[in-house]
Amino acid sequence: MTGRSRAATGAACVLLAIMALSFLLFEQRSSAPERVVLDVWSATDKTAMSAIVDGFTAAHPSIAINYTEYNTSELQEAVLAAREKPDLVISSAMDLQVQLVNLGLASPVEDVPPTPTWSRWREELFGFTQEPVALLYNRKAFADHPLPDTRSELASMIRDEPAFFNGRVGTYDVALSGVGYMFATQDAQRGFQASRLVESLGRAKAKIYCCTNDMVQEVASGDLVLAYNVIGSYALEQVRQDPRLGILLLSDYALVFTRSVLVTKASDAKEAAGDFVRFLLSDDGQALVDKGSSLFPLIESFGKGQAFVESRFEGSTSFLPIRLRPSLLTWLDERKKAKFLRDWRGSINGRSIN
Amino acid sequence: MVVSIAAFTVLIALLSVALWIYARSSANQTYDLLLRGAAIAMLERITVTPEGIDIDLPPSALEILALDEDDRVFYRIFDADGKTLTGTPDLPSRSFIDDEPPLQEPVFFDSDYSGETVRFVVNGRTLLSADKPQWIGVQIGQTRIARKAMERDLILKSLVPLAALSIAGLIMARAGIGFAMRPLAGIERDIRERQSGDLKPLDAMPPREVESLITAINGFMRRLELSREQAESFIADVAHQMRTSLAALYSHLEAAAQTGEAGAAAVLRARDQARRTTRLTNQLLSHAMVIHRADKEMFEPVDLRALVRRLTEEIVQDDASKDIDLSVELPPPPAVATVTGDAIAIREALRNLIDNAVRHGPPDNRITLRVEATTLDGRPAFAIGVDDSGPGIADAEKRKVLERFYSNGPNGGSGIGLAIVAAVAEVHKGRFDLADRHPGLSATITLPETPPPDMEVA
Numbered sequence: 157m158t159g160r161s162r163a164a165t166g167a168a169c170v171l172l173a174i175m176a177l178s179f180l181l182f183e184q185r186s187s188a189p190e191r192v193v194l195d196v197w198s199a200t201d202k203t204a205m206s207a208i209v210d211g212f213t214a215a216h217p218s219i220a221i222n223y224t225e226y227n228t229s230e231l232q233e234a235v236l237a238a239r240e241k242p243d244l245v246i247s248s249a250m251d252l253q254v255q256l257v258n259l260g261l262a263s264p265v266e267d268v269p270p271t272p273t274w275s276r277w278r279e280e281l282f283g284f285t286q287e288p289v290a291l292l293y294n295r296k297a298f299a300d301h302p303l304p305d306t307r308s309e310l311a312s313m314i315r316d317e318p319a320f321f322n323g324r325v326g327t328y329d330v331a332l333s334g335v336g337y338m339f340a341t342q343d344a345q346r347g348f349q350a351s352r353l354v355e356s357l358g359r360a361k362a363k364i365y366c367c368t369n370d371m372v373q374e375v376a377s378g379d380l381v382l383a384y385n386v387i388g389s390y391a392l393e394q395v396r397q398d399p400r401l402g403i404l405l406l407s408d409y410a411l412v413f414t415r416s417v418l419v420t421k422a423s424d425a426k427e428a429a430g431d432f433v434r435f436l437l438s439d440d441g442q443a444l445v446d447k448g449s450s451l452f453p454l455i456e457s458f459g460k461g462q463a464f465v466e467s468r469f470e471g472s473t474s475f476l477p478i479r480l481r482p483s484l485l486t487w488l489d490e491r492k493k494a495k496f497l498r499d500w501r502g503s504i505n506g507r508s509i510n
Numbered sequence: 511m512v513v514s515i516a517a518f519t520v521l522i523a524l525l526s527v528a529l530w531i532y533a534r535s536s537a538n539q540t541y542d543l544l545l546r547g548a549a550i551a552m553l554e555r556i557t558v559t560p561e562g563i564d565i566d567l568p569p570s571a572l573e574i575l576a577l578d579e580d581d582r583v584f585y586r587i588f589d590a591d592g593k594t595l596t597g598t599p600d601l602p603s604r605s606f607i608d609d610e611p612p613l614q615e616p617v618f619f620d621s622d623y624s625g626e627t628v629r630f631v632v633n634g635r636t637l638l639s640a641d642k643p644q645w646i647g648v649q650i651g652q653t654r655i656a657r658k659a660m661e662r663d664l665i666l667k668s669l670v671p672l673a674a675l676s677i678a679g680l681i682m683a684r685a686g687i688g689f690a691m692r693p694l695a696g697i698e699r700d701i702r703e704r705q706s707g708d709l710k711p712l713d714a715m716p717p718r719e720v721e722s723l724i725t726a727i728n729g730f731m732r733r734l735e736l737s738r739e740q741a742e743s744f745i746a747d748v749a750h751q752m753r754t755s756l757a758a759l760y761s762h763l764e765a766a767a768q769t770g771e772a773g774a775a776a777v778l779r780a781r782d783q784a785r786r787t788t789r790l791t792n793q794l795l796s797h798a799m800v801i802h803r804a805d806k807e808m809f810e811p812v813d814l815r816a817l818v819r820r821l822t823e824e825i826v827q828d829d830a831s832k833d834i835d836l837s838v839e840l841p842p843p844p845a846v847a848t849v850t851g852d853a854i855a856i857r858e859a860l861r862n863l864i865d866n867a868v869r870h871g872p873p874d875n876r877i878t879l880r881v882e883a884t885t886l887d888g889r890p891a892f893a894i895g896v897d898d899s900g901p902g903i904a905d906a907e908k909r910k911v912l913e914r915f916y917s918n919g920p921n922g923g924s925g926i927g928l929a930i931v932a933a934v935a936e937v938h939k940g941r942f943d944l945a946d947r948h949p950g951l952s953a954t955i956t957l958p959e960t961p962p963p964d965m966e967v968a
Contacts, residue, residue, distance in 0.1 A: 258582045260624045278580045345569045481576040482583045483569055491596040492567040 192428045193220045195242035197235065199228040199249060200415055200451075207448025212435045219428045228252060228334035235261070241422035243429040248415045249334040250283075251484035257281045258482055262418040265430040269437045271454055274479040275414045281480055283414030284436045285451040289339050290388040290469060291404045292371060292395075297324075297381040298402065305471075306408040307349040310384070314356040321360040326371050326383040329364035331497050335413070336366075339385045341487040341496060342411050342478055349408070351503065357384065358504040369394075376400050385411075392468055393450040405471040412477040414454060522676065526669060533664035537657040538618070541578065542631065545650055546616050548574045549633040552587065552648045558639035563589075563646065565596055571650075578656030584628065590645040601630070601649050613647065626653045690719060697724070709735040740801070748794050751915055755790055759783040793926040796862075800855045800933050809961065812856060814847040814881050814892055815840055821860055822879065825868075834868060839880045847881050849892055849957045851938045856957070859934035860894060862927035863953050867898035870951070875899055886940065886958050895954035902951040908944050931955060 198205060202225050209221050224242070226234060228249035235245055235256060247253050254277065256262060262280035275283030291310075293303065301320070304310035314321045328336020343350035363380065365371045368390045371383035376398050388403065395401040417436060419429040435441045442453040478484070486492060551571040557564045565587055575583045586597030602621040616633040634647040697712055711728040762783050765776035822838055841847055849856075860879075867877045880895040903911055910916045912932045915925040928942075931953070935942035940957040 258584075260582065260626070273579070278582075479576070481572075483572040483576045485583070486567050486569045486572050489567045489596055491565045495564075495566060 191218060191220055192425050193222050194244060194425055194428055194432060196221055196223045196244045196246060196432075197226060197231055197242040198223060198244075198246040199226050199231040200246055201225075201449075204449035204451055205246070208436065208441060208444045211440065211444045211448070212432055215435060215440065216428070216431055219431065221432075232256070235420075241420045243423040243425050244417060244419055244432055246415065246417045248413065249338065250413055250416060250478055250480055251338055251488055252334065253281055253416045253418060254480055254482060254484045255488055257418060258485060261421055263421045263423065263426055265419055265433045268434055269455065271437060272477070274477045274481075275416075275454060277480045281416050281418045282433055282437060283416045283480055284441070284454050285389070285415045285445060286454045286477070287413055287415070287452050288388040288405060288469070288475065289385050289411040289413065290391060291382060291384055291406055292375050292386045292391050293382040293402045293404060294375050294378055294380065295400055295402045296378065303402075303404060304406065306406055307343075307347075307353050308408070310406065311349065311353045311356040314353075314360045318360060321381065323361045323363070324379070324381045325357055325360050325362045326365055326374060326380045327357060327362055327385055328371075329366055330500055332364075332366045335387065336385065337487070337493075337497075338413065338478065338484075339411060340500060342476075343385070344496070346409065346476065353384070354500060354503040362504060364504065372401070388469065389450050389452050403469055405469045405473045407471055407473045409476045410473045412475045414477070414480065415451065416480060518676065518680065522673060525672060526665075529665055529668055529672075530661070533661040533668075534657075536664060537660040538629070540660065541629070541652065541657050542616075542618050544574055544577060545618070545629065545631040545652055546633065548572065548585075548650050549616060549631050549648045552585070552650070553633060553635040553646070556587065556635070556637065556646050556648075558637045558644065563595065563637070563644070567596070575650070575652055578652075580655045581653045582624070582626070582628075583653075584623065584651040586649050588647050588649065590647075595646075597649075601651060602628075603649070604632075613645075620654075621651075623651060628653055629657065694720065697727075709738070744798070744801070747915055751790060751794075752787075755783070755787045759787055790926070793862075793930070796858050797926055797930045797933065800858055800930055800937070809850050809852060811848050812851050812853040814849060814856075814894065817853060817857055818860070818879060818881055818894070821857060821864070825861075825864055835874070835876045836864075837876070837878050839878060839882070841881060841883060845883065847883070847892055848959070849938075850960045851957055852934075855934045855937065856894075856955075859931040859955055860896070862930050863896040863955070866927050866953070867896050867900065867951070870900040871898045872900065876950075880954075884956060886956050887962075889958050889960075889962065891940065891956050891958045893954050893956045895952055897947060897950055897952045899947075899950040902946045902949065903944055905946075911944070912942070928953075 196209075202223065205223070209223055213219065213221055228247055229252070231245070231247055232249070232252040232255070235241065241261070245253070245256065257277060257280050262278075264279045265282070266279070268276070268279065268282055271283065275286070291304075304313050314325060328339065330337040330340045340350075340354075343353075363374070365374075365383075368387045371380065371386050372391055372394045374380040375383050376394070378400070386403075388405075391401075391403055395403045417433055419426055419433060423429050436445075437455065439455075442455045445451050445453040487496065548571040551568050551574065555566045555568045557566075571585075572583060575581070584598050584601055586599060586601050587595045589595060592603070602623055604617070604619055604621075613632065613634040614636070616631050618629065618631050620627055620629055622628070628651040630649055630651040632647060632649045634645055637644045637646055700712060709731045711731060712724055759780060762776050762780035766773050766780055768776065818838060818840065822836060825834075825836065864877065864879070868875065871877065876897075876899045878895075878897040880893070880897070882893050882895075884891050884893045911928050913925075913929060915929075932942050934940075935955050935957070938957045939961050940955060943952075943954045943956070945952045945954070
């Protein structure tokens, strides 16, 4: 800000103060400024977000949050269909968020604290968490059994020891879960081991689930010996409370995804909505993400690098962040998606039936 | 100054436009490669299967476009009828693409879409299947943010240094000119503050570029001083001669006041004196003219043949009363006799030589006017000689007769004729020789065909 504009702002402030005072004295009007209500449509657990929302409203008493929860695909349809768009959209479905931005529905936000480039796009879409995708296992089952180190090893193990693994491995149902689909497609995009692993999972009659929590329950109970591609942050919370659970990052790579937020172009409270985004990525906001929810804060974990995650997980690996970029749109292509799901189903069901 | 600034501005403006066009096309070329690469990647993965056309969108296609960070991307894959098979159906098209679908080479165009200007590529490929070939097209669009950034970058990186360089050049040129011209201001002051008679050479240390100018000015001043000195001494001589001559005339006229024979004789003497004074005056004017003309560059080709012919006709008319045998010897006709010189001065010189020959010759005088080719210091020249049968000039006198107002013999003239001839010879970088012929005198003026190249124009 230049000296002149600062002076102008100062003058404007004084003027506003005088006007406000005169209203108070002569008009006998309420001194409370008009409350801004932000419509937040979110596909992230409300429990995880509530501490953040509370922290924000405490810091900005003039802004109220109207929080509506969706699952990821519902959220997308709702945003596209809504005549009155929300002010903010928060989702763990990175591909769908990128699609909203690519359609030109988002509005840029200024002065957002610096974050890694992969986690923000066009200054319109901002990741605020960093969450690795992990392998969850039952400690008892693996007590006298070696843990796999890589995806290749995992595939070989499952193939070679049907007695141990058959019917006792789980993963996301990619047709049902948006993040599950994203993890599977990113796996497929990264290497040939992915299809081999899916085939192995199919041969072992893997069970498929809608949500990380379901897989956590089944692994804890011993119905599953392991679950592949669970959201590390959610699972970790359970792992800490439950000694039966172990969580592992395979050493070839670990996908990292981010939950992201955008301000809609249609929002009539862009400034307040921008405040929310800035708060999410401020030190206070990130501290709330860390302490008040099961999510991993982006900035702190980024600052500490591997150490942050490795102090919480077993195994050491290289992280492959899923980039908030239009390349994610490839997997939203109808034909591409249909083809991928057909092939995936073929692998996970067809061959296990044979 | 205003004109040069305007011209400079126009130049910069033209350069800017050229740069902008260049930057735009460079940015387009660069990012069109990405679009084209993405199109190729997509087309490569379209195959014909028994179930129909299989489109397996490669992640690399949009990955390529994600190389620039901020641009939004759009795509569709369509068939020969324009029906969208996958992707965004409402992408803008171009009539020439719809009209001629079997397009194999990429076509690029800009169009407004989704609130921005979007750069599109359309590329197609013919798929060979069992029954009939099928054409499939891919249209990919990318917003222009990266292109604009590159454009701006290119323009800034080239225009800013260019402008800085131009401005620096302008300033330095002005400073340089001012610096180089500073000695001239000193010279100007020097000249302005001088007394009118002060013709000392300039003592400024001129920059190399104007050194020759200063040398020329100094040379000019030197000649001016010389000529002024000559003029002063000439005027002093003339004043003396005129005074003497007029004093003689006055005393003759006084004597003419006597009566009788003495008076009549004095009248005759006075008449003679008046004639001499007139002749002296004419000669002085002639000499002044020769000297004056020598100051100016009046040289031109002079045809000696024609000059001599006209001169002899004139003399024959003027001196018709006297009994003169005048013969002319010219080079045989095909040869030209031309020198570069001042025709009037040469004519005056010859006229004086002939007058001298007439005056000093015996009654049966034979005068020969010769023009012949010769050389002077190794250069082609023409010798113009006047021979008479007079008494000649003693060797001791030969140098003196060339001086002004030196006259000898009973028929002595004004003493200025031969000085004129000598002056003309000098002006033409020629020479003037007097030689005895026993009897008679041969006076020869030799003029080079062209003045020597190093001749300073006096």
